[in-house]
Amino acid sequence: MPTATTSPVLVTDEHVVMPSALVDPVVVSFDGQYVWSFVPRRDGVRSRHGWKVEWPAVMLPHLHGSSQVRVADALDEHVHFDEVVVFHGSSAALRLRDRHGHPLAVDKTGHLTRVFSETGDDVRRQIAEGTARAIADLRAQVGIDAHVSYGCLLGAVREGQMIGHDSDSDLAYLSAHTHPADVVRESFRIEREMRELGWKVVRMSGADLKLFLPLPDGRNVHVDVFAAFHVEGIFYQLGGRSGQVARELLTPASTVVLEGVELAAPADPEAVLEFLYGPGWRVPDPSFKPVDPWIGVRRLDGWMRGVRTHVADWNETFRNRSSEIPRRRSSFAEWARHRIPAGAVVVDVGSGSGRDSAWFGRQGHRVVALDFSGAALRQTRGRLQRGGGGQPDVRVLLLNDLRSALLAGAELAREDEPPYLYARGLMGCLDAEARDNLWRLCTMSLRRGGALFLEYAAARPGLRGSTPAGLVHRVNTRTLVREIKAAGGVVVHRETGPGHDFFDRPDPRVARLEVRWDQPTEPPTSTYSPTNEENQMRSTIPLSARKEFFRKAAAVPDWMGDVVAAVHENRRLNRRVAELTDVVAELLVPIADRDGDKARELLESYRRTTLAP
Numbered sequence: 001m002p003t004a005t006t007s008p009v010l011v012t013d014e015h016v017v018m019p020s021a022l023v024d025p026v027v028v029s030f031d032g033q034y035v036w037s038f039v040p041r042r043d044g045v046r047s048r049h050g051w052k053v054e055w056p057a058v059m060l061p062h063l064h065g066s067s068q069v070r071v072a073d074a075l076d077e078h079v080h081f082d083e084v085v086v087f088h089g090s091s092a093a094l095r096l097r098d099r100h101g102h103p104l105a106v107d108k109t110g111h112l113t114r115v116f117s118e119t120g121d122d123v124r125r126q127i128a129e130g131t132a133r134a135i136a137d138l139r140a141q142v143g144i145d146a147h148v149s150y151g152c153l154l155g156a157v158r159e160g161q162m163i164g165h166d167s168d169s170d171l172a173y174l175s176a177h178t179h180p181a182d183v184v185r186e187s188f189r190i191e192r193e194m195r196e197l198g199w200k201v202v203r204m205s206g207a208d209l210k211l212f213l214p215l216p217d218g219r220n221v222h223v224d225v226f227a228a229f230h231v232e233g234i235f236y237q238l239g240g241r242s243g244q245v246a247r248e249l250l251t252p253a254s255t256v257v258l259e260g261v262e263l264a265a266p267a268d269p270e271a272v273l274e275f276l277y278g279p280g281w282r283v284p285d286p287s288f289k290p291v292d293p294w295i296g297v298r299r300l301d302g303w304m305r306g307v308r309t310h311v312a313d314w315n316e317t318f319r320n321r322s323s324e325i326p327r328r329r330s331s332f333a334e335w336a337r338h339r340i341p342a343g344a345v346v347v348d349v350g351s352g353s354g355r356d357s358a359w360f361g362r363q364g365h366r367v368v369a370l371d372f373s374g375a376a377l378r379q380t381r382g383r384l385q386r387g388g389g390g391q392p393d394v395r396v397l398l399l400n401d402l403r404s405a406l407l408a409g410a411e412l413a414r415e416d417e418p419p420y421l422y423a424r425g426l427m428g429c430l431d432a433e434a435r436d437n438l439w440r441l442c443t444m445s446l447r448r449g450g451a452l453f454l455e456y457a458a459a460r461p462g463l464r465g466s467t468p469a470g471l472v473h474r475v476n477t478r479t480l481v482r483e484i485k486a487a488g489g490v491v492v493h494r495e496t497g498p499g500h501d502f503f504d505r506p507d508p509r510v511a512r513l514e515v516r517w518d519q520p521t522e523p524p525t526s527t528y529s530p531t532n533e534e535n536q537m538r539s540t541i542p543l544s545a546r547k548e549f550f551r552k553a554a555a556v557p558d559w560m561g562d563v564v565a566a567v568h569e570n571r572r573l574n575r576r577v578a579e580l581t582d583v584v585a586e587l588l589v590p591i592a593d594r595d596g597d598k599a600r601e602l603l604e605s606y607r608r609t610t611l612a613p
Contacts (some may be wrong), residue, residue, distance in 0.1 A: 024039075059096070064088050067094040111316060117165060128260070131213075147264040180574040186207075186583045199211045205308070239257050252267055313468075327355055332424045333359055334609070345368065345419040348367060348422045354369060419561075420451055446516065452517075
């Protein structure tokens, strides 16, 4: 029988306030349905009345209506709050469900999705059986040492059932390789071979894949496939884990039973669970968040990360905020249209909802739409189909994957006439690596003519960030122009002034550029300046030893920062080496002796097996 708390708990439209003395995980349910879990001290801020924990941002658009809100501990033995709450003054029933009527909850990654606690026994068994098929294909057909991991392993060992607050299936495999570049190349091979076996595969990073498992109830459950490997005696597993794990704890595989289905598991499941979740892994904690070694996280980030950063957030934006995204063409599309010849090919780089792609199509242009978000690609395809004009040309472009940029550049370079690249809002979504790959794509596709049109939220001291918050940032135009010049491009037109953001809301500072790669560039200016050491050698007045010592000591923080940045960049080169090697082995060598038609077929095949959505 659950006991009630005597301490006050406050539930409002914006937050939940918990007693200051409470340290254990808390579970929130609406009308008996699990929706969220948190730890007050970790996730909240101290206030006069206790720990104030804000509702997750993904829940806020749905918090309208009344519901029986229950706040209890993880085992439901101690109830802190159990009352009807009316959110935003609405007496209608609050329904936290998807468009098919299925219950939704906030999962471990902060996304609003369907979790296993609201999934029937028969469907959970189907997921376990699908996971078994994935393991069988990975082990028998692809030839890797795959086994269940993370939440799947935890649920199987602890209760033989899936964890209620989980929403996907987790696998890992122990790579025989001990160099990060080789681990990435192995992951590329796994991706291709699993596609050939009929799986839909999406790459999340250099060594992290998602398999899509379709279910009879209409949804797709993700089966994550994480690489695990040893480098110089340290064990790393995608998902951020690193430390000391001997090979004997991982292989040869043992077995566990999940939802009545036997699955391959690490050789010592309990030892691996202690490594993944700590010594308290046997006690349920829906709000668990790992605290991984910073050095290991940094190394994994350098070696593997960056391919689909923020893709889940963009997918949720296009799905859950579609009513806020304008349907009419943007003003920038009209601006660019006057600079594009009639009938020219328009490449919408970062097409988003497809609003501008569809408009360019109606103006008589053949449109190629590129994006990395599955939700964006589907919306763009739908808009182009409704606009007529034949089969939409919608393609995946991952600008943090050099292979994707090179493939897109090669495809566009083979167009009969130079294309015109159009990118509204894209620059504020890209890091330095992705921008470098975009310039490389432009160098390949625009050297015969055509142009790149850019619009972005421009930086200026004192300006707020752009929207959607956390996904789009303001861009320094001077930095952008410097990068373009270094890549061989010429900015032939530039203007800055008031404009609109992603949702067409007023933005006080928006920049527009027209860039070409078919015009002579200015010779690079020398930036050489004598170093401090050279100046000292030339100086006829020697510095005192003490002054020199303090000068060098003052420079240590800058020097260390530069070393850290250089080491991180060198780690990133491992993935770039793997990407280049993959392009050479799978595309450039086979294409060398092919005629035009065969070359086009090979490009299409590489896209289908390597970068299919």
